[in-house]
Structure formats: structure tokens, C-alpha cells
Amino acid sequence: MTVMDHIKKRPHVLAAAAMLASGLMVTAPAKAQSETGVTATSIKLGMSAGITGPIAFASRQFSSYMQKYFDKVNAAGGVNGRKIELTIIDDGGKGDVALQNAQRLLQQERVFAMTTIGTATTAGILDYLTRQKVPLLFPGAYNTELVTPTRANTFALFQPYEGQIAAVTRWVYKTKGAGSAVIVRATPPSFDLAAKSAAATVEASGGKTLATLNTSYNQPEWASIVIRLKELKPDYIIVMTTASDMGRMWKEIAQQGAAPGKGIIGISPLADQAFLDTAGGPVPDNMIYAAVPATVVPTAKEAEDARNLSPGETMGLFGLEGAASAAVIVEALRRLGPDVTRAKLTALLHDKFEPFKVPFTDTVKSSPDHLMIQSVGVATVKNGSFVAATGEFVK
């Protein structure tokens, strides 16, 4: 029996073979044409951001300053002749919505790479993006999971919370002297490691942790926390929650006369303008010490270029971080040259991204753990606004 005889007996085999062949003919040239989300004139990026919800202030600043940075680059001709198109979708600060957004951005918008803002929401999409092998570039998030274990397609710019709090606590204890501390933390698990890291750093720096007090996001009343603080009388309060919650905590501390002996140490949201806005009254000089991952404080002279992206607006820390992320994305795409693929981008960032610096960041370079800036700045409040507590980036 010949092949033709087989085909005559089973015509559906011929039909299936024809469909397979035509499918291959359609897909093969398409792959050769371009990478997903990249055309001759544009590169599509996607962002899931909590534009509404508990981290709205931070999300809007991060996303808008990133967008404005891209607008500026696009107005000057783009990157190697391509404009950067950023699609931002609101996730309300919810991880499950962020995952739906990521699916939409990949499947419908067909973006080349993604970024996010929000520690809890980024955790919701990390595994999905890892499975899809889509680059996640410099999110405004401080998850440990971003860098531990190292993910092939994920690259962070900002030190996770546990690294931030360890660095700033170590520096403050060295500068202002050791002492007792009370840790005040929001209950989401993203703060578990940071709380442990803070306690370990306090012990290692010659201090003592008196208690860890739990709070919730958008906690309405802070009196119960401050009553405990008044009783414990710590030298330091180490605080980990949202900027506005920390502001309200300070408001209650001021009303109850329960300021700590030496200062309040906190993660990066403490350095955001939203903290001062919600604190209500004046915050004394040298009371606040906040980690500023990767960048200088927003009011610094070096941050002028970023501030000029939106002259009428008060740029907070997250605005500056958005601009920093955008600057590194642009530089990475520029270094890739005209042939932009996901594989080439991740290979570049993995171990070939030579030291790069913009005025408002520390030096950015490839690192085995994909955390491309390892240090933090330290911000403090003087005369009612944030200034750098030290000219150095600390580790």
C-alpha cells in the first residue's frame, strides 16, 4: 500500500497535515519578524499599579513620574528610534486584581515587559511572570521574593524591606547610640522578614527589642498602640507600614506626648511626603530616620531633573523611584541597540550591565541576585521637610 493509498483511505489525515503545515507557515515568519510588544517604532511596556486603594498615593506618584520620564525620552526621539508606550492598569492594591491585569497586559496588550508598584500586589504576579518568562523590570516594590531566590526574568532596583530596615537601623545605632526599641508593624506577611531583620539588627547593634506591636493597614485609631509605647518608653520606635499610617501614628504620639527618646526609624514609606501630610503638626528635627532605597531624597539638589518632570507637583519618594526605574529601563533598552528581545534584555541585565548612574541614584550594575542597587540613603526631617541625614549611601 502506497502513501497515497493511505491518504485516500483517511482523507482527514491529509486535512490535518495541511492545517499543521499552514499553521507552521503562518507562525514561522511571524517569529522572525519581531519580539512581542516591539515594533519598528515602539516598545510596549505594561504596569499594574494600585492607583486606588491603600497605596494610591505611592502608586500614582511612581506611575506618573515613570510615564513623564518616558514622555520626555519619547519627545527627544525615543530609544534607538522607538517610542516607549506604557500601559498602566489599576489593581486597587489587590494581588488578585494585579494578576488579572498582568494576564490582560500579556495576552491582550501583548507588552514586551512589565513593571509594577506595590509590594503586596507584586507578590501576586511574580510567579505568573516567571512562568511566562516575561521581564519584570525594577518594580516599586520591596519584596524579598523579587531577589530570593533569583528569578531569571526579574530585576529589582530597590532593596527589600528587611535590607532597608537593617541598613538604616545599623546606621542610626552607630550614629546616635544603641538603645531599646519597639517594633510597630502592619500585619501583612510582607513585613515578617523585615520585623525579624529589625529585631536582629537591634540586638547585633547592642540594643534590645522591648516588644513588637501589630497594626493593620489604614488603621483608624492609634491610641491603643501609643498607650503601649507610652508604657514601654523605648529609645527608638522602628516602624513598618504605609506612609499615611505612620503619619497618623506620629499624630497620636504627639497628642499623647509619647515621642521616643532617640528617634523613629522606618522603611522607605516613612520618607514619603504622605507621612508629613498626614502627621498634621510639626515633626521635630532629627526625630525621623527613614530608608531611601537606591535614590537620594526627593528634595535633594541631585533630584532636580526628576522634580522638573512635573514642576507644579510636590514629588514624593515614590515619584523619584518611578523616575529612577524609568531611567534604568531606558538605559537598558538603549544598550540593547536595535535588536530588542526579551532574551537579550535579561542576558544584559543578568551580568553585562556595566555601572550606570543618574544624578539621583546610587550606581546601578548587574548583580548575581538581580538586585541592581544594594544600598540605601537615609532621610530625616528638618524644618518640616525631608533632607538627607547623610551624604553617603549605606549598606
Place this chain on the structure above:
Amino acid sequence: MLLATLAGGISLGFLYGLVALTLILLVRTTGVLNFAAAEVGMLCAFITFTALTQFHLPALVAVLLTLVFSALLGAAVYCGIVLIRPADPLTLSLRTLGLLLIVNSVAYKIWGANSPYTFPNILPHGFVTLFGFNVGYVQLLVIAFAILISLAVWVLTERTKLGLLLRAVSSDREAAADLGVPVISVDLMAWCLATTVACCVGILVAHLFFLAPDMMAPILLAGFAAAQLGEMKSARIALVAGVALGIIQSASSVYFNQPELSQILSFLVLTVGLIVRGKLHDRVVST
């Protein structure tokens, strides 16, 4: 620390009592449990906020305008969900659930992006010390306002002709109408009054804590528990129950260090309270 916790809990509890009073006010007069009462308060707080920050109106003018708006809103709500198709109180109560969702969605759409907001300081700043706990003037105002509203509800419903009409309509609408009571006018007045009180509560909560579309959710739950303990009738018992809840929540936060526990406690207190009240009621009936 115990006395400070007590003082902190009392000021928080009066706020719960105040929310309970806004619920009771409408239940006692129309039989409708307005699930959207707290959200209406939130909406009014946003209106005041906008008047203060966008239009830079003086505080008194902004608040007065919002109070007028809230009364008109009460009338609009009455016309929109009650008068358009009258129904029994249970159906009307369920309609207010829909109103809750609408108000919340509108607030999220307009103001959600940058929330939470810090409400401008429109009240005198300062505090008095009570058992080592500094009670702010705003908290004192909440306490005074709660007591005042509680008294006003009692006087209005028990000692005035309007109260008599309200109770008559609440007891039997048809019989009241047959006797010549202007049912629609009485209902309209009750809704306007209830939304005006809700407006005051919303402004006070925003001033005390922060302004956000979801700011009333935890307070409403505790307020509902307090109102339920007062059988949705007694403003006095609701106020006491609210204060008790505030003290328990404050103590649990201080001593158990679990913020999530405070929501569970509201339900626990409600359940235990209803069981105890039921037992007491049975005993009174049997004797």
C-alpha cells in the same frame, strides 16, 4: 495603662454609639434599617473636604452647605428608593444596600485615587488629660455630640408632636394615614434628619481619623452591633453598648496585640449581648 486604655476606649466607643444612633433614628421613625447611613456620612465628609480644599470656603460655610446638601440628599434618597415604589421596611432596607454600593462606587470613582486624605483641621486643636490619656477636643466633641443626639432622639420621639406622628407612622402607616397623619411629609422629615446626622458623623470620623471611601466600614460594623444591642430602639442602650465595645476593642488591641481581633470582637459582643438579653427577656416574661 489600664485607665488610659479605658479613656481611649470610651472616646472610641462614643463614636460607635453615634453611628448606632444614626441607624436607630431611621428605624424608630420609619422602620427602615439604612445600611447606607455611614456611606452617606462618608460622601458628605468628601463634599465638605472638596468645599474646603477646592473652593477654599470658610469652615463654617463649608459645613453648613454640606448639612443643607445632606438634608436634600435625604429627600432625594427618600423619593428615589421609597416614594417611587413603596414597599415594606425589609424591602426598603435591602434597597439601601444598593444605595450603599452606589455611594461607595461613586466616592471611589471621584476621590479613590488619592485616598486616604487628611481632613483639614477645622476644629480647635488641643486636649484634656484623663487618667494619663490625652483626649483631643475632637474626641470630646464626638462624646458631647453623641450624648446630644441621643437626648434629641429621645425628646423628639417621646416628647414632641412630631415624635408622636413619627411613631404613629412607624407603627401602622395605613392607620396613621386614615387618621389624617401626613405620612409622606413625616417620612420625608425622618429621612432628611437621619442623613443630616449621618453627615455630622461622617465629618467627625474624617476629622478624627482620615478621609477615604472605605473609612466607615469598621465603624459601621461596631455601630451596627451597638444598635442591635439597643434592639434598634433604645438610643441610651446603644450608646452604652457602643462605649462598651470601644473599651473592649481598645483593651484587646492593647493587651492581645491583634488588630484583626477587634472586628471579631464586635460580632462576639453582639452575639453574647443578644443571648443575655434574650435570657433576661424570658425571665421577665416568666415572672
